[in-house]
Amino acid sequence: MTSSTESGLTQGVRAVALKKSDLYSSLWKSCDELRGGMDASQYKDYILTILFVKFVSDKAKIDPNSLIDVPAGGSFDDMIALKGDKEIGDKVNKIIAKLAEANDLQKVIDLADFNDEEKLGSGKDMQDRLSSLITIFQDLDFRGSRAEGDDLLGDAYEYLMRHFATESGKSKGQFYTPAEVSRTVAKLIGVDSKTQRSATVYDPTCGSGSLLLKVSAEAPNGLTIYGQENDVATWALSKMNMILHGNEIADIRKGNTIASPQFVNGNNLDTFDFIVANPPFSNKTWTNGLENEFGRFEFGRPPEKNGDYAFLLHVLKSMKSTGKAAVILPHGVLFRGNAEASIRKQLLKRGFIKGIIGLPANLFYGTTIPACIIVLDKENAQSRTGVFMIDASKGFLKDGNKNRLRSQDMHKIVDVFTKQQEVERYSRMVPLAEISNEANEFTLNISRYIDSSEPEDIQDLYAHLHGGIPNRDIDALSPSWDAFPSLRQHLFTSKDQAGYSELTVDISEVRQAILDSPEFKMFSDDVRRQVSDWYAAHRHALKSIDSNTNPNDLIGIIGDDLLERFKKTPLLDEYDVYEQLMTYWHSVMHDDVFLIMNEGWESAAKPRKTIEDKDRKITETPDIVIGSGRNSSKYKTDLIPPSLVVGRYFDADRTSIESLTSIAERVATQIEEYVEEHGAEDGLLSEAMEDGKISKALATSRLKDAKRDNSDPEEIKALEHLVKLYNGEAGAKKLAKDAQAKLDIAALARYGTLTEQDIKSLVLDQKWEQAISTAIIREVTKLTHHLVARIKQLGVRYDETVGDLENELEQLNERVSQHLAEMGVK
Structure with missing residues (x-):
């Protein structure tokens, strides 16, 4: 193509602007390629320090009232000027030192030594590595990163933290609580839209601060944050994390929480409205340096070689009289004996334990063992007569070498716990009388009280002998028959033997018989109508997305409404439907909303030249290619795929x-x-x-x-x-x-x-609505597969009786005898 033709085609093509997901992945890929042989747990200090300096430098340019002062010679621009400098390592250290001194952040942002030849190489190696590292962040613009309710920088920090935790192995992963667990814990303790900023939240083992930030984010204006962390490097991460998330005044202190609690008033611990904690599991050295117990062990002293209850009792003592808390601990705290059994008994008798949620195994970075959330509540504790238990161990998604909670798992846990709903094989309110009886003796092992196993599939001997499908197996499919009343009569007819039926259609025709059922067609149409009505109710809000949109509020409102609408739909699990929406939100829609918020509908819809940045290791796959070979022009269409325009x-x-x-x-x-x-x-x-x-x-x-x-x-x-x-x-x-x-x-x-109206129509109707509707309809297809599979299984199981098999065997024996006779063998 000639340059003039290309110019005509690409008039108005927008400048390079990465989507959130692309930004995060490019950051990780770039950083990971540069770290060489350095352990991820060490390299994170360099990356996150650079990220911090870049952010505060950008913010200072647009916010004269920023609480972080960026002095002359202490900004990211000063780092850019050092690219290629032979003394870059030493000079970067000096820049960071100036920024630290101006904000009293010594030993917070200056822990990483950028002149360390062992870690970064010497001479030209260090020069090139640090120059490349600065280049990675140079083109990122965080000045507009904190669009209302959508924290680009904080999310990027969390993304990097998660990857560093994953890469760091068992011994280095404790500084980060998975975001999905943090969000669940945050909602369990009752922080909501009515909670005032003056309410206090405390984490005695705060790590990088992710759990505190998730709790604070549940309140419209945040909360007053307090935390303590023993590891100096992790404490520094937490301090930076608070600033990056706009919580510059959060009070995060250093020290061993058990031996040297920092939030005290004389010999008494300070108390808080809300407490969350993910302490180190089964700490064997919790008594080291312990002199003042601060009255924490009034219900018993935890075992010397296991500190789980030491942290739990610290949390309990730090709660106000109406305080709420949630602590993540290993399952052993629920059933171990001796000293722990005695403490558990006292806590139960006093009603402090409101609930227990059993989580899936392999969620956390420091261990593969399953953990639980213990919810404590001092308000009305004396009148509490039971413990609400949830077995959420089966709700997760396999993600690489770890498991993680899905959106539906988090929402279901919170819904069921908040409303105290009893769900078969999932949750129940267990009376204290049952927990304390002779058989249980204050054991809280969830499996004693909730049987989450699937019912046994019993083989019927009579049916194997005489044929027919047991009616009890057909009755077990009653939700399907309730939804499609005439389908059972169409598929089955009663046999002579009472309690048994047989298929009226061939096994191979069961699926088609269900699909052809007028009731099934009506059901499918009704699901489509429900999705259409739901989407129509929120189309105006989606159409009105602009720079003031709060993405978290937006998806929260439309997601909750989808859940509510499908609660009464037979057969379909409303949480499965919800997961389809949330999967699309996380994979596609959130990026789209982010682009629209930051660029506007028209600009976000314009194609852009693909990024091919060797320094940042980014090479994008184009959506449209004009021309061929070296003279080709390659374009990305982030918001509207070419297939929609072509269609x-x-x-x-x-x-x-x-x-x-x-x-x-x-x-x-x-x-x-x-x-x-x-x-x-x-x-x-x-x-x-x-x-x-x-x-x-x-x-x-x-x-x-x-x-x-x-x-x-x-x-x-x-x-x-x-x-x-x-x-x-x-x-x-x-x-x-x-x-x-x-x-x-x-x-x-x-x-x-394309006009703005054209763009909105393509995105709202042809992209978002069609994708979500198609995904939800797949849940109907799954129902069909499950029903067909079960009916076929029953049909095949009892299709041949023992008598049929004996007759077949007899015929085979006769044929063998005949062949032998023909061969002259008697």
């Missing part, structure tokens, strides 16, 4: 290309079949075969030789036909390629003519 404005062209492609595929199949027919040894094409294959070039060359040598006319005819087929395939492919090239040019040009 609306160039459907006839698309159909034509699909037709040409189909022709090329059919001819390719004909070539394959023709070669298979005539390419065997002594076949008409055998002379042209090479390594069992025959290309167009080989066929053309052999045809030329055959004609020159006056070879077998049939061979010449076969070769001519094959070459003709190859030419036909090539012609169809070229026509399709040329048509696609023209379509790409037309589609790219069309982006420049």
Whole structure:
């Protein structure tokens, strides 16, 4: 293409702007490639320090009232000026020292030594590595990162922390509580839209501060934050994390919480409204340095070699008289004996334990063992007569080498706990009388009180002997029969034996019989209508997305409404439906909303040139390519995929290309079949075969030789036909390629003519609504598969009786005897 043509096509193409997910992944990839042999737990200090300096420098440029002062010679711009400098390591240290001194952040942001030759290399290696590291962050602009309710920088920090925790291994992962667990804990203790900023929240083992921040985020204006962390490097991470999330005044102190609690008033611990904690599991050295117990062990002293109850009792003592708390601990605290049993008994008798939630195994970075959340509540403790238990151990998604809670798992835990709903095999209110009886003796092992196992699939001996499907197995599918009342009668008929039925259709026809059922069709249509009505109710809010939108509030409102609408829908689990929305939100829609908020509808919809940045190790896969080879132009269409533009404005062209492609595929199949027919040894094409294959070039060359040598006319005819087929395939492919090239040019040009109304229609109706609706309808398809699979299983199980098998065996024996007789064997 000529430059003038390209200029006309790309007029208004927007500048480079990464989506959130692209930003995070590029940050991680860039950082990971630069760390070389350094352990991730060490390298994080360098990355997060640079990230911190970049953020506060950007913020100071637009916020004259920023609580962080960026002095001359102490900014990220000063670091940029050092790229390629032979003394870059020492000079970066000095820049950070100036920033630290100006804000009383010594020993917080200056822990990483940027002049450490052992970690960063010496001479040119250090110079190149640090220059590249600065380049990674140079083009990122965090000045507008804190769009209302959407914390780009804080989320980027959390993304890096999660990856560093994953890479650091068991011994270094304790500084980070998975965000999904943090969000769940935050909601369990009752922080909500009515909670005032003056309410206090405390974490005695705060790590990097992620748990505190998630709790604070549940209140509209945040909370007053307090925390303590023993590890100096992790304490520094927490201090930086608070500043990055706009909590500059959070009070985070250093020290061992058990031996040297920092929040005290004389010999008494300070108390707080809300407390959350994810202490180190089963700490064997918790008594080290312990002198003043601060009255924490009034209900018993924890065992010397296990500190789980030491932290739990510290939390309890730090709660106000109406305080709420949630502590993450290993399952052993629920059932271990001796000293721990005695403490547990006292806490239960006094009603301090409001609830227990059993979590899936392998959620946390420091361990693979399952943990639980113990919810403490001092308010009305004396009148508490039971403990609400949830077995959430089966609700998770496998994610790499860890498990994680899905959106539906988090929402279900919080809903069920908040409303104290009893759900079969999942939750129940366990009376204290049951917990304290002789059989249980104050053991809180969840499996004693909730049987979460699936009911046993019992084999029916009578049915195996005489045939028929037991009615009890059919009755177990009652939710399906409640939804489709006449379907059972259509599929089954009663046998002579009482309590047994048989299929009225062949096993292979069960699925189609269900799909053809008028009631099933009505059910599917009703689900589609519900999704359509739900989406229509929120379309205006989605249409109105702008820079003032709060994404968390937006998805919270529409997600909760979707849950509520599907609660009464038979068969479908409303949380499965909700998960479909949230999966799309996290994978696509949140990025779209982020782009629209930051760039506006029209700008976000414009194609942009792909990023090919060698320094930052970013190479994007283009959505549209104009031209070929080195002169090609490559574009990304972040908000509106080309398929949507083509589908609306160039459907006839698309159909034509699909037709040409189909022709090329059919001819390719004909070539394959023709070669298979005539390419065997002594076949008409055998002379042209090479390594069992025959290309167009080989066929053309052999045809030329055959004609020159006056070879077998049939061979010449076969070769001519094959070459003709190859030419036909090539012609169809070229026509399709040329048509696609023209379509790409037309589609790219069309982006420049789209109005804001066009863009909103494409995104709202053709992209978001269709994707969400399709995903939810898949849940209906799953129902069909499960019902069909169970009916087929029952049908096959009892299809052949023992008598049938005996008859078949007898016939086989007769045939064997007959064959032996024919062979003369008696």
